Amino acid sequence: MATFNAHRQDIFRLKPSPEIAPITFPFGFGASGVHEVCETQHGDLPALFGFSLAASARRRGVILHVQQSTLGIEHGDILTAGAEGFQSQANSVLSVFTRKGTDALWAIEEGIKSAAVGLVIAEIVDCDFTASRRLVLASSRYGVPVILLMPYMREGTTAATARWRVRPRLSANNQFDPRGLGAARWHAVLERSRQAPHFAGRRFDLEWNDETLSLTMAPKLAAHQTEARADKPSGRSDPGQLLRYG
């Protein structure tokens, strides 16, 4: 026993140190905890949904999709053929449609506890502090990440791990067709984060890469349309030039 006590310290030293998740984008989005994703303006919900699928593209298992019926009428239903471009698991989605918000929250919690789903994506109109705390506790206990897609009115306190505010951006340039659409791009603002509070207010310009199934940070230059460099003012009296300066 004495020998054991003597070596006890060494034994415990052999244990690997607890792994600390690197505090970088996406801050555990779609991997752990409850993340709220809110619209910037009304009508951004499809963009939020695409962003959520893209940021959790490598998650395995069935996706539980809970939708409050008002949002379904407004923003349409999932089309698997379209969702497959973002998620390898897009064809195994179990959808739950509810009318009331409380039923939706109940369904989310049941989904977390069921040990049958790998990710919960819910579209709900509102979620108070108590409900979000409940979801966070359940999510951390059962290890199922939750993404709440919420309308633009969503403000105020929350117990969620993070709150994002997302809007779509002009798509990337299409190298085959200059007038056509390119890869999808989003502008995401990390409004609150319990994991990395000092990152709050950080903005991310993201672009979807459908070949590697990953999100990349779009460089500022690429994120904006390139504009022609203004000429230096010279003595020419060209009305077009003058207009551009004005």
Added chain:
Amino acid sequence: MLVETGAHGLCVASANKAAQAIGLTEGLAFTDAKARAPHLHHQDIDRAADAKALEALAKWLIRFAPLVALDGRNGIMLETTGCDHLYGGEAAMVADVSRILSREQIPHRMGLASTQVAASAVARGASGRVLPIGCEKDGLADLQISALRVSNEAETLLRRFGLNRIGQLYDIDRKALARRFQSKSNADAVLLKLDQALGYRCDPIKPLRPAPAKRVELKCLEPIATGGAIEIGLETLTIQLCKDLKSFGQGARHFTLTAYRSDGTLASIEVSAARPVNMPSHIVQLFSERIDQIDPGFGIDLLTLEARRTGPMDESAVALSGDLAAQDTDIVALSALADRVAAKLGEGAVQVTAFQESHRPDLAEQKRPFEGDIPKQLSSNPQAGPRPLRLLRQPERVQVLAEVPEGPPLRFVWRRVARKVAKADGPERIAPEWWTYTAPPPSAAPQEDAPRKWLTPKFDPRADAALIAKTRTEFEQMQTAETVRNLPRARDYYRVEDDEGRRYWVFREGLYNDGRGGAPDWYVHGLFA
């Protein structure tokens, strides 16, 4: 006395004992009845309420035997095979049922025999008699023919021949008997009833509810009247039922809990599962959402639990961890989740996407209730263009400024907001499925203000030739106007992005000058991420 309107005016529908004593029977004209007894009290019969009450009583009688059927307007048939020994034999069962019906103040006549018609005849002709198997012939011989319940016409005819007892029919040559009837159907009906009564022809029972695959029951010594007691009863029953199911390696997808109240009424609740289950805790959990729908009333003296839609269980071993599992999806756990959600939020709340071969994106994927598996996607069409992430439930019409004939929109107004298109690509043409198309019927009634169409005028050669020529040219011009064919139109889908970066899936329904209507309309059908 109760009356109803028959083919020849008011007639007697039902009469009490006092009325029957003076010869007022069912089917008698009301005027005749009134002539025989001028002070007769009468009232209209309410057949619908009677039928409802009879059905309620029949359902309540399921507590004695699982197969219960309605027998005409005033009878109930119980299939007692395999049930009578639980009550100590056939006679004891009849006595038991009779005692309970008497307790509920329900007047009744009962009979028991090995065929339906014989049992019905015994009940109507010699109440309380129990005919052992094989003794139908002797048992029925002394009963009135009316007990067979043949049509009034046939009964009258038989009575005229002097045939009053069922036994008299046995010895008559069947052909001779058939020949005496004018109509063949009447003769056949009498012979059929006779054969069915004696067991020569089959007479299957048509139960009110299909027989459950498994059924367990719990008799309460004292009527129970609290929700907690019902829950305890449910748990006991579920454990017993699951033990039965497990011994056959089976599970069930539909469970019915029925509570028989001591006042002769019942309440039942049902739950369904997406896959066969035989785990008691899961079934109890499904019922727990609805158990408060059972009102105990004055007390419940019998609880039954029935299992339907049984099927073999998937007995494969569960993987020790998610990493070792053959597939990502634990379908059993997923079904359990779907069952719980459906039990609380209602059937149809849990849905999956079902795929089918179709070019049209709204038909290729459709939601259907979860049935225990997630449908596999069909091989996707490699030539199909990009599809939106969200598809609107109905295409929404938009006002568009677009290049004619085949350009994408430059501006459009959707949901009362003008949107300027920054980028666009397309079109992807999705043709209608002509093989599934059926043209709507042409509108029958012409509208009030529609221009009237004249028949081809007939010209009289003696009239003014110039006028004829003028009218003819006008008429021909009218005829050559483009005909509009009532056919579905092709859709040209464009992917457009507005200057805020929102991406839409818009389509133009039809082409310009395709002869299938006027200028084509534009719609928004989907939204990209």
